[in-house]
Amino acid sequence: MATINIRRDVTDPFYRYKMEKILSKIEGKGNGIKSVIVNLPSIANSLSRPPIYVVKYFGFELGAQTNTGDHDRWIINGAHEATKLQDLLDGFITKFVLCKECQNPETDLSISKDQNIIRNCKACGQRTKVDPRLKLSGYILKNPPQKDKKDKKDKKERKKSKTNGDENKEGSNSEEDSKNGNGHVQPTSNLDQYAAEAGSDDEFTRTITDAANKISADGAGEDQHALTTDTSEKAIRARQNNELTAAIERLALAEEEEGEDDPYGQFDEWFRAQGDKLEDVDDIDIYKKLQDLGLETKHKTPQVLAQCLFNKDIVKQIAPRAGMLKKIIGASDRHERAFLGGIERLIGKDYPELLPSLPTVLHNIYDKEIVSEDAILKWGEKASKRYVDTATSKKVKAAAAPFLTWLQEADEDDSEDDDEDDE
Ligand SMILES: [Zn+2]
Structure with missing residues (x-):
């Protein structure tokens, strides 16, 4: 794969910062014509930026819709030549x-307390502001870069390798990364249009308030999710609904002290009546329904939601729901526990074939700050028969282990860094 200098104005062939040349494919025709950026993840990795930022930038510059990179397919509506995109990428x-300050590409982004996007330069140490008037700046503020714990881990490993006499200098890692394709890849964020617009609590609260003034007669209506659903969806959904109903019955028995008339069952019934595609059910409608039933603050609601909102596509279904889920789950530790219990049940019982994806699922939940690190670690500590039978719980926790280990290590790195700060 041909590489070019990240700064194309630098003609030095030995310039150390390189990236792949944009490779794009034009697909479809007529109104459906679109451009697929085949190697966006590699390019974004060379730039140490999430691919979604790059594709959104293109979208804003071209006034075109972009997708969310599901399955690593990065798409811009319309026909756009690779050379044109390469020019835009310079911007x-x-x-x-x-x-x-120094035009070095080895920077990472952070958000300052006063909501400025800052480029932190690893070469000269300067912190320089990104122009807040750029459209992408707005997007980044709403979808901030992850505090990249993996990056810290890399740092730790680099430290280690240095002490082992390895001459790897700090500066060389961006090349290394683009070569081996992982390194400090930012976890892929499947943020979509919705997450962009309603990703934060505040935003969601505002959206609800706005919606409360409207009549929601249009039901599911047209929506931004262009996801296709395959034909087996119905069958899986039916199975899931049965499981859900069973779970709800159990909950109702277990929680008789609250003396309710099974509002969870009513919610389930309502949810099922909304259509076949889970993604089509609007967050606001869900929240309003929960309010109607007096469930929006109940600690069991997160469990029910985990089982309603997700199916085999859970990996990409989490981010779009983050705003609403945070609003509901943020209430207490018990809410967090219930949500993880719902996930445990969904994957352990309904979709055991998804067990290998559990680390990714948990990562997305953690990444979107739907559930806190502490709650996830606590949940992972041991098997429990609270939400599933013990054997299933064991399987689930074992499947979660890689993520839990990563989380713990990231945590240790954090405290290590804190120690350094204290010195
Ligand atoms: Zn610099």
């Missing part, structure tokens, strides 16, 4: 990657 690099 992205200048505005969002290069240190404003």
Whole structure:
């Protein structure tokens, strides 16, 4: 694969910062014509930026819709030549990657307390602001870069390798990364249009308030989710509903002290009546229904939601629901526990074939701050028969182990860094 200098104005063939040339494919025709950026993840990795930022930048510059990179397919509506995109990418690099001070591309982004996007330069140490008036700046503020714990881990490993006499200098890692394709890849964020617009609690609260003034007569209506659902969806959904009903019955028995008239069952019934595609059911309608039934603050609601909202596509279904889920789950530790219990049940019982994806599922939940790190670690500590039978719980926790280990290690790195700060 041909590489080019990240700064195309630098003609030095030995310039150390390189990236792949954009490779794009035009697919479809007529109104459905679209451009697929085949190697976006590699390019974004070379720039140490999440691919979604790059594709959104293109979208804003071209006034075109973009998708969310599901299954690593990064798509811009319309026909756009690779050369044109490459030119646009220069703008992205200048505005969002290069240190404003020394023009070095080895920077990472952070959000300052006063809501500015800052490029932190690893070469010269300067912190330079990104222009807040750029459209992508708004997007980044709403979908901030992950505090990249993996990056810290890399740092730790680099430290280790240095002490082992390895001459790997700090600066060389961006090349290394683009070579081996992992390194400090930012966890892929399947943020979509909705998450972009309603990703935060505040935003969601505002959206609800706005919606409360409207009549929701249009029901599911047209929506932004262009996801296709396959034909087996119905069958799986039916199975899931049965499981859900059983779970709800159990809950109702277990929680008789609350003396309710099974509002969870009513919610389930309502949810099922909304249509076949889970993604089509609007967050606001869900929240309003929960309110109607007096369930929006109940600690069992997160469990029921985990089992309603997700199916085999759970990996990409989490981010779009983050705003609403945070609003409901943020209430207490018990809510967090119930949500993880719902996930445990969904994957352990309904979709055991998804067990290998559980680390990714948990990562997405953690990444979107739907459930806290502490709650996840606590949940992972031991098997429990609270939500599933003990054998299933064991299987689930074992499947979660890689993520739990990662989380713990990231945590240790954090405290290590804190120690350093204290010195
Ligand atoms: Zn610099």
